[in-house]
Amino acid sequence: MGDVTIGLLHPGEMGAAVGQCLAGAGHRVLWVPEGRSAATAARAEAAGLTAVDSLAALAQQAEVIVSVCPPHAAVDVARQVAGFAGLYVDANAISPATAREVAAIVEAGGAAYVDGGIIGSPPVGPGHTRLYLSGTRAPEVGRLFEGTNLEARLVDRDPAAGAASAVKMAYASWTKGSAALLLAARALARAEGVEDVLVAEWAMSQPGLADRSARAAGSAAAKGWRWVAEMEEIAATMAAAGLPDGFHLAAAEIYRRSRHSCGPGLEEVLAALECHAQDRSVEG
Amino acid sequence: MGDVTIGLLHPGEMGAAVGQCLAGAGHRVLWVPEGRSAATAARAEAAGLTAVDSLAALAQQAEVIVSVCPPHAAVDVARQVAGFAGLYVDANAISPATAREVAAIVEAGGAAYVDGGIIGSPPVGPGHTRLYLSGTRAPEVGRLFEGTNLEARLVDRDPAAGAASAVKMAYASWTKGSAALLLAARALARAEGVEDVLVAEWAMSQPGLADRSARAAGSAAAKGWRWVAEMEEIAATMAAAGLPDGFHLAAAEIYRRSRHSCGPGLEEVLAALECHAQDRSVEG
Numbered sequence: 001m002g003d004v005t006i007g008l009l010h011p012g013e014m015g016a017a018v019g020q021c022l023a024g025a026g027h028r029v030l031w032v033p034e035g036r037s038a039a040t041a042a043r044a045e046a047a048g049l050t051a052v053d054s055l056a057a058l059a060q061q062a063e064v065i066v067s068v069c070p071p072h073a074a075v076d077v078a079r080q081v082a083g084f085a086g087l088y089v090d091a092n093a094i095s096p097a098t099a100r101e102v103a104a105i106v107e108a109g110g111a112a113y114v115d116g117g118i119i120g121s122p123p124v125g126p127g128h129t130r131l132y133l134s135g136t137r138a139p140e141v142g143r144l145f146e147g148t149n150l151e152a153r154l155v156d157r158d159p160a161a162g163a164a165s166a167v168k169m170a171y172a173s174w175t176k177g178s179a180a181l182l183l184a185a186r187a188l189a190r191a192e193g194v195e196d197v198l199v200a201e202w203a204m205s206q207p208g209l210a211d212r213s214a215r216a217a218g219s220a221a222a223k224g225w226r227w228v229a230e231m232e233e234i235a236a237t238m239a240a241a242g243l244p245d246g247f248h249l250a251a252a253e254i255y256r257r258s259r260h261s262c263g264p265g266l267e268e269v270l271a272a273l274e275c276h277a278q279d280r281s282v283e284g
Numbered sequence: 285m286g287d288v289t290i291g292l293l294h295p296g297e298m299g300a301a302v303g304q305c306l307a308g309a310g311h312r313v314l315w316v317p318e319g320r321s322a323a324t325a326a327r328a329e330a331a332g333l334t335a336v337d338s339l340a341a342l343a344q345q346a347e348v349i350v351s352v353c354p355p356h357a358a359v360d361v362a363r364q365v366a367g368f369a370g371l372y373v374d375a376n377a378i379s380p381a382t383a384r385e386v387a388a389i390v391e392a393g394g395a396a397y398v399d400g401g402i403i404g405s406p407p408v409g410p411g412h413t414r415l416y417l418s419g420t421r422a423p424e425v426g427r428l429f430e431g432t433n434l435e436a437r438l439v440d441r442d443p444a445a446g447a448a449s450a451v452k453m454a455y456a457s458w459t460k461g462s463a464a465l466l467l468a469a470r471a472l473a474r475a476e477g478v479e480d481v482l483v484a485e486w487a488m489s490q491p492g493l494a495d496r497s498a499r500a501a502g503s504a505a506a507k508g509w510r511w512v513a514e515m516e517e518i519a520a521t522m523a524a525a526g527l528p529d530g531f532h533l534a535a536a537e538i539y540r541r542s543r544h545s546c547g548p549g550l551e552e553v554l555a556a557l558e559c560h561a562q563d564r565s566v567e568g
Contacts, residue, residue: 096476119485130485155481166476171485174469174493178462181531184522185458191525192380192450197439201403201414201455209458238468241475243557246534247465253528273527 002026004144007062009055009077010036011044015068017122018091018131020047021148022066030058059084064144065111066091068118071098072229078102082109089141091116091131093230095169095237096162103161114141115161117168123149134163169237173248176227177234179216180251183258186213186266187273217258217269224258231255286310288428291346291368292333293361294320299352300327301406302375302415305432306350307332314342343368348428349395350375352402355382356513362386366393373425375400375415377514379453379521380446387445398425399445401452407433418447453521457532460511461518463500464535467542470497470550471557501542501553508542515539 005028008019023029031049033041044051052058059065059081066089067077074092081088088106090099090113103113114137120129126149133141134155142152155163189198202209220227231252235245254273261272289312292303307313315333317325328335336342343349343365350373351361358376365372372390374383374397387397398421404413410433417425418439426436439447473482486493504511515536519529538557545556 120489130488132481153481155478157477163476163478163481166473167478167481167485170469170473170476170478170482173472174466174490177465177469181461181465182458184527184531185454185461187527188457188522188525189450189454191527192447192454192521193441194439194447194451194454197416197437197447197451198454201451204414205404206458237476238472241472243468243471243475244534244537246530246537247468250528250530250534253530 004028004064005030005062006144007031007058007065007081008049009058009065009067009081010069011040011047011049012068012070013043014118014122016040016043016047016049017124018066018068018118018150019044019049021123021145021150023048025144025146025148027144030062032058055080062086064089064141066116067102068092070226070229071233074098074102075105078105081106085110087112087114087137087140089114089116089133090165091118092165093117093168093172093233094165095233095240096160096165097236097240098233099162099165100160112137113161114138115164116141117164117166117171118150119168119171125149127151132164132167135161138164166237169234172230173234173238176231176255177247177251179219180231180254181247182209182213182216183220183254183269183273184250187270190270191274214266217261217266218264220255220258221261221264221269221272224255227255228252288312288348289314289346290428291315291342291349291365293339293342293349293351293365294353295324295328295331295333296352296354297327298402298406300324300331300333301408302350302352302402302434303328303333304331305407305429305434309428309430309432311428314346316342339364346370348373348425350400351386352376354510354513355517358382358386359389362389365390369394371396371398371421371424373398373400373417374449375402376449377401377452377456377517378449379517379524380444380449381520381524382517383446383449384444396421397445398422399448400425401448401450401455402434403452403455409433411435416448416451419445422448450521453518456514457518457522460515460539461531461535463503464515464538465531466493466497466500467504467538467553467557468534471554474554475558498550501545501550502548504539504542505545505548505553505556508539511539512536 019029029049064087088111114135117132123129145152189195231248235248239245257276261269303313313333348371355377372395398419401416407413429436473479515532519532523529541560545553
C-alpha cells in the first residue's frame with residue numbers, strides 16, 4: 001500500500017488527524033482549501049495534505065474519498081462529489097438510515113460505498129481511536145490505515161449499508177447521552193436550590209460523579225454545538241429500531257443550550273442551561 | 285424519644301425497613317393489614333409493627349404518619365387519612381409539585397407536612413440509606429430516626445414544600461435514568477445486529493459498562509414496574525424547571541417494557557425491550 005490517492009472531506013480536527021494517518025502511511029491525501037478557514041488550512045498543511053483547486057479536481061484525481069464532517073453535513077458532502085466513481089467512505093456519526101441515503105447518492109454517481117464510524121479522540125497518538133468499517137469493500141479501506149494511529153475494525157455482517165454507523169450510534173448513545181443526562185440532573189438540583197445537597201450525596205454514594213459532571217460541562221461548552229445533530233441522528237436510530245427517542249432529543253436540547261455558555265466552566269454551562277430554559281418559559 | 289406512636293403507610297420492602305428502624309428505636313409503629321398481602325403481613329410482623337383495624341384507627345392513634353409507597357399512590361394515600369391532625373411525612377419519590385399537592389391535602393385536614401425523600405437501599409443495615417427532610421418541623425422527624433440505620437439529613441431552605449423531594453428527583457434522575465439509557469444503548473446495538481461489536485468496544489474503552497448493563501437489566505426486571513411512575517415524576521420535575529423531560533419519559537418507557545421480561549437476565553430484558561417495540565410498530 002502507501003500509493004493510493006485519497007480525497008479528504010474535510011480536514012476539521014478529526015478529519016485532519018485521519019488525513020495525517022493516511023499521509024503518514026505514504027498515501028497522497030488531497031483536500032480543497034476553497035471556502036475553508038485559515039485554521040483549517042494550517043491543520044491541513046501540518047497534517048501533510050495536498051491542496052487541490054476544487055471538489056471536481058479532487059473527485060477526478062482520487063481513488064478513494066473519505067468523508068469526515070459534522071453529521072448534518074454528511075448528505076450534502078456526498079452530493080458535492082456526485083459523479084465520483086471510486087470508493088466512497090463515510091466515516092461520520094450518522095444513523096444507518098442516513099448512511100443508506102449517502103450510499104444511494106454515491107452509488108447513483110458510480111461510486112462504491114463503504115460505511116464507517118469513528119470511536120475515540122482524533123488519532124494523533126496510538127491506541128485511542130477505532131474506525132469501524134462495513135460493506136463489501138471495507139477490507140480495502142482498512143488496509144489504507146495499516147500501521148497508523150487509527151485502528152480499522154471490520155464489522156462483517158452488513159447486507160444493507162449501515163452496520164458501522166450503528167456501532168457508532170449505539171456507542172455514542174451512551175457516552176454523549178449520559179453526559180447530557182448528568183448535566184440535566186445537576187441543572188435540576190440547581191434550579192431547585194439543592195445542588196449542594198446533591199453534590200454532598202454524590203460524594204458519599206456516587207464517587208466521581210461531581211468531577212464527571214464538570215468534565216461533561218467542559219466538553220459540552222467546547223463541542224456541544226457539533227453534537228446536536230449527532231444526538232438527533234441517534235434519536236432517529238432509536239426510533240427506527242422501535243426504541244424511545246426521547247433520551248437523545250433531550251440530549252440534543254442540552255447541547256443546543258450549551259452553545260450559549262459564556263465559558264467552559266460548570267457554573268457557566270449550568271447557567272446557560274437554566275437561562276435558556278427561562279427564555280423558553282417566557283416564550284411559551 | 286422512643287415513645288412516639290407512628291402510623292406507617294405501608295410496609296412494602298422499603299416501608300417495612302423504615303418501620304423496623306422506628307420500632308427498633310422504641311416507637312410504637314402502627315400499620316393496617318386490611319387489604320394487604322400475606323407477604324406484607326409477614327414483613328410487618330418481622331419488623332415489629334403493630335396491626336390496627338383501619339386507616340381511621342391509625343389516623344386517630346398516631347402522632348406521626350409516615351407515607352412510604354409507590355409514587356403513583358402518594359396522593360391517594362394522603363387522601364385516605366384526611367382529617368389526621370398530627371405530623372404527616374411523605375417520604376416518596378415524587379416531584380416537588382406532587383409534594384405540594386400532598387401538603388395541601390394533609391394541611392387542609394389539619395396536619396403539619398414534612399417533605400421527605402429516601403436515597404439508598406432499604407435500611408436493613410447501617411450506612412446505606414439517607415432520609416432527606418425539609419419543612420419547618422423536619423427536625424422533629426429527624427429525631428425519630430436517631431441511632432437507626434436510616435440517617436436523617438435536613439434540607440434547610442424550603443419556603444414552600446418540596447426541597448427533600450427535589451433532592452430525591454435529581455439524584456434518581458441520574459441513577460435510574462442512566463440505567464435505562466444504558467439498556468437502550470445495548471438494545472439499540474442488538475436491534476442493529478452489532479451488540480457483540482459494541483460490547484468488545486466497551487471492553488476496551490468503557491470498562492465495567494457491560495457488567496453495569498447486566499446489573500441494570502436485573503434491577504429493571506425486578507423493580508422496573510415501580511420506577512415507571514418515578515420516572516414520570518422526574519420528567520414533570522424537569523419540565524417544571526424548564527429542562528427537557530425527554531430523558532425520563534424515555535426511561536419510563538424502558539421500565540414499562542421491562543415488566544414484560546420473562547426473567548432477570550440481560551437476554552430476557554433486552555428481548556422484552558425489543559419485543560414490545562415490535563408490538564408498537566404493528567400497532568402504529
